[in-house]
Amino acid sequence: MQPEVTRATARMANGKAVDIYRPSARCGPDPLPAVLIWHGIGPDERDILRPVAEAVAAGGTMVFAPDWRSDAPDRGRAHLLDSLEFVRKEAAGHGADPDRLVVAGWSAGAGAAVGLVTRPDLFDTPRPTAVVGIAGRYDVPARTTGTAPLDDVVAHAPEAAAVHLVHGTEDELDVTHSRVFAEALAARSWPVRLVEPVSDHAGVVMSEYDAVAGRCVPSASERARLGGEATVEAILSAASGLRA
Incomplete structure (x- = not known):
């Protein structure tokens, strides 16, 4: 039985x-690892991540899932960084350890999360312990940095950080995007792991796209089960400090 959350x-x-x-x-009395997870391009859709967030919390972490708006003039950068600051400042008060922070992101949130470690010079706060990119692209400007993580890891040669990637093999956003990025990181001796479940873009967050609602909704399909399990495992692995 899954622990209550x-x-x-x-x-x-x-x-x-x-x-x-x-x-x-x-x-035990020790603070829990903190996980900050960002939704995708749909404005203020934190609820889409509820199934994943609940499963990750049940695994022994504190999960923070904020709203943000991709249609803001700055493409959501301030909202995303405000949520990072919120977790840094408030995690301890909620029983989580801000020094054991994993930042995960899905779709447009994936590049935003990864950008925190590929361009750490742009931020005043410490880098996360690890980042998790879920069904993302890394060859386009990240919402947090304005530059492409794939370019940054080559041009700026930042210090290596742990990167976990999840990308479904049936995603309309081709899994090659994650494969190319993983290869670039590995070539520079970054600890990276890519998992490719038999799932699609929504399935990796335990959802499916509802054309009537015009958004993703929770799903119990096999794609959602396989994709969701891979995503939850990747985030918990990152939170436990495991390396690829």
Whole structure:
């Protein structure tokens, strides 16, 4: 039986909502690893990540899932970085360790998350312990940096950080995007692991696209099961400090 998870909603200084997931039962007094997870291009769609966030929290982490708007004038950069600052400042008060922070992102959020470690010179805060890119592209400008992570890891030669990638083999956003990025990281001795479940773009976050609703909704399909399991395992692996 999956451990019970509680969910609370807070407001960041910018007014955006962030859902905070935590396991109801704690094992020991130590703070939990903190996971910040960003949704994709749909504005203010943190709810799409609820199935993944609950499963990751059940695995023994504190998960923060904020809203952000890709249609903002800055393409969402301020919202994303505000949520990072929120977790850095507030994690301890919620029983999580801000020094054990994993940042994960799905779709447009994937490049944004990875950009935190490929261009650390752009940020005043410490780099995350690890990042997880879920069904992303890395050859286009990331929402956090304005530059492409694939270019940055070559041109700027930042210090290596742990990168976990998940990309479904049936994704309409070709899995080659993640393969090329993983190869570029490995060529520079970065610890990287790419997992390719038999899933599609929505399936990797336990969802499917609903054409009537015009958005992704939770799904119990086989694609969603396989994709979701791969994503949850990747985030928990990153949070536990495992390396590829």
